[in-house]
Amino acid sequence: MPHLPDFEAWAIFAKVAEKGSFSLAAEELGLAKTTVSKAVTRLEERMRTTLLHRTTRKLSLTESGRSSLERALRILNDGEAIEAEILEEAAIPRGLVRLASTAAFGVQTLAPLLPEFLKRYPEVELDFHISDDKLDLIADSYDAIVKVGQLADSSLRATRLFSHRLPVVGAPAFFDKYGRPEHPEDLLKMPLMVYTHIREAQDWRFFHPVHGEHLVQVQGAIRMNNGMAAVPLLMAGLAATLQPEVYIWNELRDGRLEEVLKEWTLVPVPVHILTPPGRARPARVRVLMEFLRERFAQQPWAHGIER
CATH class of the missing domain: 3.40.190.10 (Periplasmic binding protein-like II)
Known part of the structure; x- marks a missing residue:
């Protein structure tokens, strides 16, 4: 199976050629000079050719180096562009x-x-x-x-x-008809609504600051899988239920729905x-x-x- 191209080495080679110096390339890339030199050597060994002539005074491209530089620069520029774009995306909502x-x-x-x-x-x-x-x-x-x-x-x-x-709510007329419960067990004497999309929806687990925990297992005369769809049925006085406050805040405020068992709460x-x-x-x-x-x-x- 062929190996992936050594993109890092090609990008380093392009930067060295661009700067004409291992030291300057290393400084701009934030790498050690030995790392830069080893990357170019690794690339030359892989390609089985020399890409750069090295002397104590300067570097120059070999014929192989010149023919490959344009594509190496493209790798370097594309990599820099990708990182710049992602960094900008991370900073600017777009x-x-x-x-x-x-x-x-x-x-x-x-x-x-x-x-x-x-x-x-x-x-x-x-x-x-x-x-x-x-x-x-x-x-x-x-x-x-x-x-x-x-x-x-x-x-x-x-x-x-x-x-x-999750307050227990119903229409005022509903509680006028069936009575206002004083204990969670009183709910079992009236029509209730149960949400079918909630796991263990029939288990209503109440907590009281004095009496502690009390579990009521209800049977729903009406079964629904959507909290908002339940609101018209509640306001029509057909049942009571545990209803997320977020869906009935206005109805509670205006008195169109009534909360009961206020001292008995459920986990928010x-x-x-x-x-x-x-x-x-x-x-x-x-x-x-x-x-x-x-x-x-x-x-x-x-x-x-x-x-």
Whole structure:
């Protein structure tokens, strides 16, 4: 099997020829002079020819050196251009961001923020994918995925954006009809809604500052796989449920929905942004993350972030 060309040695040779000196080339490349000299010698041995005439006073190109210099310079220049472009990309928000999110959160919470982001960073392009299917950051080549809920162990980089509460809510007329529960067990006497896309969705694990933990296993008269689609059914007085506060903040504030069992709480739901493993994030992804944290910090339903 043929070996790869020695691109590093060709680039060093081009720099030596350009500067006419091993010392000057080494200084510009940030390498030791012996490293530069060994690279050229290695290349000559590989090519079985001499590329440079060396004397104590100066260097000059051999015929083989002259014939190969143009292409060697192209290797050097292309390599420098690639690095410069990537470094610039890392510093300046520019280029395409492929972002994905679950459907309800993407439509209700993310989508309204994106126009402001794109106006702020006009050189950033956006490919926004919304789906309740399982999303694969690496296989599907996303730059970032916004994930609602607890995370599985993985090598992906996860940055928490915020957390939100899961209050028990229903229409005031619903609780007028079925009564306002004083204990989580009272919920079993009324029609409830369960989300089918959540693992162990029927297990409602409550915590109380005095009475401790209490698990209620509910059966849903209504089953849904989308939090936003549930809101009209709740407001119609057909059921009560655990509903992410982010989706019903306005309805709670206006009294169209009512929260019960306020002293009994559930573990807040975290929202993370996932990015591929590795230290460096492109500027276009960094500014998106910073923008989302900034905007979420302004929301009354977002908890657990610096404001």
